[in-house]
Amino acid sequence: xxxxxxxxxxxxxxxxxxxxxxxxxxxxxxxxxxxxxxxxxxxxxxxxxxxxxxxxxxxxxxxxxxxxxxxxxxxxxxxxxxxxxxxxxxxxxxxxxxxxxxxxxxxxxxxxxxxxxxxxxxxxxxxxxxxxxxxxxxxxxxxxxxxxxxxxxxxxxxxxxxxxxxxxxxxxxxxxxxxxxxxxxxxxxxxxxxxxxxxxxxxxxxxxxxxxxxxxxxxxxxxxxxxxxxxxxxxxxxxxxxxxxxxxxxxxxxxxxxxxxxxxxxxxxxx
Amino acid sequence: xxxxxxxxxxxxxxxxxxxxxxxxxxxxxxxxxxxxxxxxxxxxxxxxxxxxxxxxxxxxxxxxxxxxxxxxxxxxxxxxxxxxxxxxxxxxxxxxxxxxxxxxxxxxxxxxxxxxxxxxxxxxxxxxxxxxxxxxxxxxxxxxxxxxxxxxxxxxxxxxxxxxxxxxxxxxxxxxxxxxxxxxxxxxxxxxxxxxxxxxxxxxxxxxxxxxxxxxxxxxxxxxxxxxxxxxxxxxxxxxxxxxxxxxxxxxxxxxxxx
Numbered sequence: 001x002x003x004x005x006x007x008x009x010x011x012x013x014x015x016x017x018x019x020x021x022x023x024x025x026x027x028x029x030x031x032x033x034x035x036x037x038x039x040x041x042x043x044x045x046x047x048x049x050x051x052x053x054x055x056x057x058x059x060x061x062x063x064x065x066x067x068x069x070x071x072x073x074x075x076x077x078x079x080x081x082x083x084x085x086x087x088x089x090x091x092x093x094x095x096x097x098x099x100x101x102x103x104x105x106x107x108x109x110x111x112x113x114x115x116x117x118x119x120x121x122x123x124x125x126x127x128x129x130x131x132x133x134x135x136x137x138x139x140x141x142x143x144x145x146x147x148x149x150x151x152x153x154x155x156x157x158x159x160x161x162x163x164x165x166x167x168x169x170x171x172x173x174x175x176x177x178x179x180x181x182x183x184x185x186x187x188x189x190x191x192x193x194x195x196x197x198x199x200x201x202x203x204x205x206x207x208x209x210x211x212x213x214x215x216x217x218x219x220x221x222x223x224x225x226x227x228x229x230x231x232x233x234x235x236x237x238x239x240x241x242x243x244x245x246x247x248x249x250x251x252x253x254x255x256x257x258x259x260x261x262x263x264x265x266x267x268x269x270x271x
Numbered sequence: 272x273x274x275x276x277x278x279x280x281x282x283x284x285x286x287x288x289x290x291x292x293x294x295x296x297x298x299x300x301x302x303x304x305x306x307x308x309x310x311x312x313x314x315x316x317x318x319x320x321x322x323x324x325x326x327x328x329x330x331x332x333x334x335x336x337x338x339x340x341x342x343x344x345x346x347x348x349x350x351x352x353x354x355x356x357x358x359x360x361x362x363x364x365x366x367x368x369x370x371x372x373x374x375x376x377x378x379x380x381x382x383x384x385x386x387x388x389x390x391x392x393x394x395x396x397x398x399x400x401x402x403x404x405x406x407x408x409x410x411x412x413x414x415x416x417x418x419x420x421x422x423x424x425x426x427x428x429x430x431x432x433x434x435x436x437x438x439x440x441x442x443x444x445x446x447x448x449x450x451x452x453x454x455x456x457x458x459x460x461x462x463x464x465x466x467x468x469x470x471x472x473x474x475x476x477x478x479x480x481x482x483x484x485x486x487x488x489x490x491x492x493x494x495x496x497x498x499x500x501x502x503x504x505x506x507x508x509x510x511x512x513x514x515x516x517x518x519x520x521x522x523x524x525x526x527x528x529x530x
Contacts, residue, residue, distance in 0.1 A: 167357070169353055169355070169357045170357055170359065172322075172327065172351070172353065172357075173351070173353065173357050173370070173418075174370070174374060175327055176325055176327065176346075176349065176350070176351035176428075177347070177370065177371040177374040177375060177422065178346040178347050178374065178375060179374045183374055187359070187370065187373075187374070188359070191359070191361050192361075194361075266361075
């Protein structure tokens with residue numbers, strides 16, 4: 001009965017209010033988790049519930065952070081790793097997509113290469129690290145290669161299967177206009193696979209970080225991965241955790257940027 | 272001179288473990304401006320036959336000629352409409368309509384204006400810059416119709432283009448298509464399993480049977496029905512008579528295939 005007394009406009013406003021409250025509740029919970037995690041960490045460290053040497057404490061990390069921010073070493077190391085990761089991500093993703101396109105182009109080639117791709121995909125790519133480093137020298141190049149090689153095969157496999165799954169009626173439409181294979185790829189296959197490509201981008205953001213950090217473990221004299229190894233060697237776990245938090249921050253930003261790209265590429269206002 | 276000619280078309284699909292004969296010795300002709308329907312149960316190879324006429328599939332045996340030239344030479348003269356609209360979801364309605372000229376690299380301002388004009392004529396002026404997902408099924412199929420007609424094909428191949436629509440949109444679109452085709456004097460081949468649609472729209476119906484796909488019977492549509500728009504034709508007395516005859520024939524086919 002009460003419902004009937006409200007006008008359409010009021011009902012709509014009520015609905016909007018409800019949505020806003022729900023959104024606020026979610027943000028509040030996320031905030032509570034964040035605060036209690038770091039609060040609990042600080043508290044248990046102060047009260048000696050956990051080993052201060054190994055787990056450090058947020059306040060110590062914060063001190064190190066401000067220190068490094070002022071003397072510029074934060075940006076110096078982040079810059080190196082960030083550059084390597086982004087380069088590795090782009091290189092790995094783009095070569096994966098190009099490889100997938102080649103496989104789509106030649107059915108025979110894809111059948112021939114199939115077992116090799118499966119084995120390469122299962123192979124732990126970071127195990128190739130030592131070889132890459134010896135071949136390309138201990139520097140930027142081999143670390144970028146590590147970031148790329150870890151994602152290239154899985155990108156190829158996922159994007160290739162996305163290419164294959166595009167509804168053949170789209171190409172039928174194009175072929176009825178006399179489209180060439182390249183036109184079919186450009187107009188139908190490639191744009192139809194954007195959603196799958198975006199999900200591989202999201203996975204690859206994480207993978208590139210793994211490749212680059214492992215690469216830095218092995219050779220680097222600078223970068224966040226280097227700081228982690230260095231911190232481990234001198235038993236400075238504040239430095240290790242500080243590097244980890246910086247990595248988490250940048251990884252989140254990269255993921256966020258991929259999401260922006262997704263919104264721009266996939267024109268579907270339904271979402 | 273026959274405009275479209277199919278000469279002894281046979282086609283088989285080859286698999287690892289054998290083959291199936293999809294079509295067997297199909298021959299027919301269609302004169303310019305006529306409307307032909309291929310009617311039959313599912314699995315009788317109607318869509319395969321249409322793909323062969325479109326030159327998308329090479330038949331195992333036989334040949335298709337359009338104006339006495341092999342079909343492979345005249346691909347740009349053919350328009351193809353599918354069961355669903357298959358508008359590209361990432362292109363606007365206008366860009367979708369212009370995909371044919373774009374593929375054939377004929378995109379000019381004149382053709383763009385023509386597309387806008389055609390979209391407006393079909394009541395799509397408000398959605399020219401919208402994306403397909405925001406349109407109803409009927410609107411989408413009308414946009415697909417513009418896409419097919421924009422390249423000015425001489426031969427139109429319609430693969431159950433109305434089957435995915437609700438009944439009301441279907442009747443409206445039948446009238447619209449029939450009207451446009453007469454207006455531009457286009458030759459058309461319609462594939463359908465809807466008896467009413469075949470009778471209301473066409474000049475001649477080829478009834479096909481399955482396993483292998485063969486022409487079972489030919490029905491000439493009475494002149495009275497041909498000259499009426501589909502919606503009016505459906506009300507005509509002769510429509511019902513012909514419907515019953517075709518119905519009976521189709522039932523015979525099914526009875527046979529069950530035994």
